[in-house]
Amino acid sequence: MIWRLTLENLTLARGERQLFEALSFSLGSGEAAALTGANGAGKTSLLRAIAGLLRPEAGRIRFQDAVGAETESDIARAQGLHLLGHQDGLKSTRTAGEELNFWIRWLGGDARSLAQAVDTLQLDPLLALEVRKLSAGQRRRLALARLIAAPRPLWLLDEPMAPLDTGRRALFGALMRAHLDHGGMILAAVHDPLPIPVRELKVGII
Amino acid sequence: MNAPAGSSTGSGFAALAALLRREFALAWGRGGGPLLACAFYVGLATLLPLAEGPTPQKLAAIAPGAAFAALALSSLLSLERLFERDYDDGALDLLTLGPLPLEAVTAVKCLAQWLANGVPLALAAPIVSIALGAEPRLWLISLVAALGGGLGFTFVGGIGAALVLGARRGGLLIAVVVLPLFAPPVIFGAGAVEALGAGLEWKPALAFLLAYSLGAAGLAPVAMAAACRNALS
Numbered sequence: 001m002i003w004r005l006t007l008e009n010l011t012l013a014r015g016e017r018q019l020f021e022a023l024s025f026s027l028g029s030g031e032a033a034a035l036t037g038a039n040g041a042g043k044t045s046l047l048r049a050i051a052g053l054l055r056p057e058a059g060r061i062r063f064q065d066a067v068g069a070e071t072e073s074d075i076a077r078a079q080g081l082h083l084l085g086h087q088d089g090l091k092s093t094r095t096a097g098e099e100l101n102f103w104i105r106w107l108g109g110d111a112r113s114l115a116q117a118v119d120t121l122q123l124d125p126l127l128a129l130e131v132r133k134l135s136a137g138q139r140r141r142l143a144l145a146r147l148i149a150a151p152r153p154l155w156l157l158d159e160p161m162a163p164l165d166t167g168r169r170a171l172f173g174a175l176m177r178a179h180l181d182h183g184g185m186i187l188a189a190v191h192d193p194l195p196i197p198v199r200e201l202k203v204g205i206i
Numbered sequence: 207m208n209a210p211a212g213s214s215t216g217s218g219f220a221a222l223a224a225l226l227r228r229e230f231a232l233a234w235g236r237g238g239g240p241l242l243a244c245a246f247y248v249g250l251a252t253l254l255p256l257a258e259g260p261t262p263q264k265l266a267a268i269a270p271g272a273a274f275a276a277l278a279l280s281s282l283l284s285l286e287r288l289f290e291r292d293y294d295d296g297a298l299d300l301l302t303l304g305p306l307p308l309e310a311v312t313a314v315k316c317l318a319q320w321l322a323n324g325v326p327l328a329l330a331a332p333i334v335s336i337a338l339g340a341e342p343r344l345w346l347i348s349l350v351a352a353l354g355g356g357l358g359f360t361f362v363g364g365i366g367a368a369l370v371l372g373a374r375r376g377g378l379l380i381a382v383v384v385l386p387l388f389a390p391p392v393i394f395g396a397g398a399v400e401a402l403g404a405g406l407e408w409k410p411a412l413a414f415l416l417a418y419s420l421g422a423a424g425l426a427p428v429a430m431a432a433a434c435r436n437a438l439s
Contacts, residue, residue: 053299053438078305087296093235098228105224106304108217 002063002071002080002153003029010059012045019045020203032186034198041204043189047156051083081154088143090131096142097127107150117149136163157188218305229318240326247280247327251334266339270399273335277352278388280327281359286377288319288367293437312430316364324356347402351415355395358419361426362387368433390418
């Protein structure tokens with residue numbers, strides 16, 4: 001499993017436009033970082049690059065295990081990280097229960113962890129509803145259930161708090177703290193401060 | 207983090223089963239599902255006699271070929287949404303983070319598409335063929351050729367569906383990209399049915415058809431996965 005994420009001289013571009021150049025950063029077990037920068041600075045692109053969806057122009061993304069040995073990035077991505085973006089991958093015509101059940105199993109959870117996540121995020125009343133009938137905040141809670149039900153060390157979050165109400169923000173703050181206490185890592189693109197102690201990683205060409 | 211070691215094969219199978227179930231459910235509901243595809247197939251087959259004139263002999267002569275060409279077109283119908291919806295709503299991102307490689311994911315998607323659309327169309331194929339005037343004794347080979355051909359149509363069509371991800375008017379583009387690739391299965395599939403009808407050797411044509419389809423099922427996932435990765439980046 002991965003215990004450390006390291007970015008070495010990373011350069012990302014979208015089309016002809018270079019987003020940032022020679023970014024180096026390291027995030028270890030139990031640490032959280034807030035990824036900040038102006039709109040279009042490349043926060044989402046950086047998260048997608050770490051998740052393996054975007055190929056960097058230059059530089060390396062490395063994953064290391066507890067003793068510092070390199071973990072192959074395909075394996076690290078297939079077992080070690082969660083990506084929570086603006087698009088939640090939920091099919092609007094299926095019920096919340098069906099979608100949740102599929103994604104939990106796909107990402108490595110089981111019936112027990114699913115029940116636990118439903119309980120924690122108070123999803124029970126939503127499960128029978130079609131996804132298109134859910135509000136933005138309810139959809140986000142459904143997506144958050146993946147993080148809880150399929151334990152993976154590295155959470156890549158893109159504006160995770162935005163659609164949540166005050167109570168749920170506090171709840172998610174507690175979940176993030178628990179994740180860090182268990183040795184997890186969080187890299188979250190945010191505009192508002194996170195309710196957990198974080199380092200800051202600012203992207204964009206100034 | 208606290209996943210027990212050695213659980214990966216077990217969760218791999220569980221994930222595979224979950225994916226197949228989901229894809230089948232989506233394919234069954236996609237674009238009206240198999241009922242719409244079958245209705246299109248029957249509708250197309252109904253137009254043929256109207257175009258060809260009311261001479262039964264003439265129609266019977268072209269029935270197997272016409273039925274197979276109509277099958278190829280009907281197979282195109284719901285391909286547009288095979289990857290597009292998952293691409294649009296971010297599900298394709300998450301499918302890359304699971305226990306199976308994207309090649310396996312695309313293969314499962316096509317398999318589910320074939321089960322939900324190709325098989326119902328193949329069941330309609332003997333009926334359409336006979337309704338057009340083919341001899342009733344040809345029903346079995348019509349069914350087998352349609353099943354085998356449908357597998358090839360789905361996997362080859364999947365390449366088109368993955369290639370046009372992110373393009374406008376993707377559906378039309380898929381048709382233009384994959385219709386030339388539909389030529390071999392149409393030739394061999396219709397050829398096998400016609401050969402048996404004419405009392406000729408039909409096995410080679412059927413063997414070629416199945417070889418094409420199985421070859422497509424083996425190779426197309428590599429191309430589909432590459433096209434998907436390209437679209438995502």
